[in-house]
Structures are given as C-alpha cells and as structure tokens.
Amino acid sequence: MTKILSAVERELRTQPACWQAAVAAAAEHRRALPRNGERVAAVGCGTSLFMARAYAELRERAGHGETDAFAASEYRPGRRYDRVVAISRSGTTTEVIEVLRSMPTTPTTLLTAAAGTPAAELVTDVVELTGAAEQAIVQTRFPTTALALLRACLGERLEGVIADADAAVSGALPVDPATHHQFTFLGRGWAAGLADEAALKCREAAGAWTESYPAMEYRHGPISVSGPGTVVWMLGPAPNGLADDVAATGATFVESALDPMAELIRAQRMAVALAAHNERDPDRPRSLTFSIILDATP
Numbered sequence: 001m002t003k004i005l006s007a008v009e010r011e012l013r014t015q016p017a018c019w020q021a022a023v024a025a026a027a028e029h030r031r032a033l034p035r036n037g038e039r040v041a042a043v044g045c046g047t048s049l050f051m052a053r054a055y056a057e058l059r060e061r062a063g064h065g066e067t068d069a070f071a072a073s074e075y076r077p078g079r080r081y082d083r084v085v086a087i088s089r090s091g092t093t094t095e096v097i098e099v100l101r102s103m104p105t106t107p108t109t110l111l112t113a114a115a116g117t118p119a120a121e122l123v124t125d126v127v128e129l130t131g132a133a134e135q136a137i138v139q140t141r142f143p144t145t146a147l148a149l150l151r152a153c154l155g156e157r158l159e160g161v162i163a164d165a166d167a168a169v170s171g172a173l174p175v176d177p178a179t180h181h182q183f184t185f186l187g188r189g190w191a192a193g194l195a196d197e198a199a200l201k202c203r204e205a206a207g208a209w210t211e212s213y214p215a216m217e218y219r220h221g222p223i224s225v226s227g228p229g230t231v232v233w234m235l236g237p238a239p240n241g242l243a244d245d246v247a248a249t250g251a252t253f254v255e256s257a258l259d260p261m262a263e264l265i266r267a268q269r270m271a272v273a274l275a276a277h278n279e280r281d282p283d284r285p286r287s288l289t290f291s292i293i294l295d296a297t298p
Contacts, residue, residue, distance in 0.1 A: 032125035038082035053193035091117025164262035198267035205282035206274035
C-alpha cells in the first residue's frame with residue numbers, strides 16, 4: 001500500500017528543486033535587495049525571524065554591510081536603516097505589517113510566497129516566491145527557499161548546498177525517534193538561527209521536547225538535560241571538545257558534513273517521524289494557524 005504523505009512531508013521533499021529555482025531567479029531579484037554597504041534590518045516572526053537572523057549573519061560575514069535582525073514585534077524604530085527586509089510567508093502577519101506601516105520613507109523589501117497581500121501594499125519592492133508556497137501550517141520549503149535566494153544574492157555558489165539537500169531528502173535519519181525522548185539543536189554563527197528553527201519544527205509538528213542554543217552556550221547549563229535517550233544535534237561544524245562533552249553525558253551526538261541549511265531538512269524529516277511516533281498529525285499542529293493575525297489594538 002502506498003503511504004499517504006502529510007503536506008509537511010510532501011513540501012519538505014521539494015526543497016532542492018525550490019532552491020535551484022531561487023538560484024536561477026537571483027539575478028532577477030537582486031535589485032530589490034540591499035546594496036553593498038547599506039545598513040539593513042531584517043525582520044520576521046517565528047520561522048521567518050530565524051531566517052532573518054541567518055541572513056543578517058551571512059550578510060555581515062560576507063562584508064556587505066551592517067545587518068541587524070529583529071522579531072517584528074521587537075523592532076526598534078529609533079534606529080536608522082537604509083533598507084528593511086521583511087520575511088513573511090503569507091504577507092498578512094500583523095507584527096510585520098505594523099513594522100512596514102511605521103516607515104513610509106525607508107526603502108523596504110518583502111519576501112513572501114503570496115501575491116497581492118496587505119504587506120506587499122506597504123513596501124518598495126516585493127520578491128514573490130510563489131513556487132515555494134505551502135499548504136501546510138508548519139513551514140519548511142518557503143523559509144529555506146527565501147534563505148537560498150538571499151544567499152545567492154550575496155554571491156554564494158549553492159551547487160554543493162543543493163547537492164547536500166538532495167542527500168538530506170533521501171538519506172537515512174541519524175536516530176530512531178522511538179528510542180529518544182529529547183532533542184537539543186545547536187549551531188554557530190548563521191547556523192544558530194537554523195538550530196532554533198530545527199527545534200521549532202519538532203515542537204510544532206510533534207509536540208516534542210526540544211531545545212536550541214548557540215553551540216558554545218550548550219555547556220553553560222543546557223548540558224544538564226542531556227543523558228541517555230537524548231540527542232544533541234549539531235548544524236554545521238562542532239566546537240572542539242563538544243562531542244566528547246556530549247558523550248560523557250550518555251546522550252547521542254549528531255553531526256554531519258552537510259551544509260546547515262541542508263541539515264535542517266533532516267531535522268524537518270525528524271519532526272515528521274517524531275509526529276508519527278507521538279501519534280500527532282503534523283498537518284494539524286496544536287494552537288497554530290497558517291498566519292498570525294491579531295485583533296486591532298484599541
């Protein structure tokens with residue numbers, strides 16, 4: 001009998017093709033994105049915030065200019081920026097719209113999967129990634145496709161990253177969800193945001209006990225929850241000695257040579273596997289909706 005896949009699983013499997021399409025479209029969208037030397041703020045909520053954080057780190061590391069990242073609800077309007085980049089799958093997220101509405105004279109760019117949205121009406125430029133649009137509430141391919149486009153527009157070559165993504169989609173998972181009850185995801189630099197996203201996927205889709213930290217912070221308290229039956233999962237290269245520290249707790253350490261964005265796909269797949277083990281439907285996460293639209297403030 002053919003297995004019926006959840007929308008989350010169907011969509012996460014398309015990421016290599018979505019990233020390839022984003023790379024092909026990079027030249028078309030580059031003019032809508034920040035120029036070299038501009039001071040930039042990137043904003044988003046939830047998953048989009050984690051992509052904004054990754055982009056901010058990558059842009060500064062590449063020498064393109066000072067780049068801050070904010071949860072849209074925590075944006076600091078007193079700071080001056082040459083451009084604000086907003087990431088919103090739906091283009092309807094209340095906090096993002098409020099940020100964009102607050103800056104009528106600052107150039108703004110929206111990365112979204114939808115056309116003709118309220119957020120799009122407020123920005124200078126729109127980058128529509130409709131090929132990465134999603135049915136599932138739990139985001140997978142839109143945020144990583146947005147980040148793939150941003151990376152390509154920063155001058156990165158993503159051929160190897162896409163090959164890693166192909167491997168992540170088809171390869172075996174590193175641990176059996178039936179034998180592990182807790183997951184801690186770690187990352188360094190731009191991958192720290194992806195570690196937060198990996199943990200969020202497992203919480204959303206499976207209701208699993210997951211945590212995430214910058215890798216060097218793991219030793220400063222979070223290591224206390226690690227032990228037999230737990231997993232410490234590194235996205236990107238691990239700091240020296242970390243694997244030994246994890247082994248001493250009895251926890252399982254997971255590390256691979258895949259690009260962190262591709263390794264995130266394996267974490268997404270683990271979230272789906274955990275959902276099955278926990279008898280949860282990943283397409284119906286508790287207390288979540290496709291977009292967070294808040295009541296108007298009186």
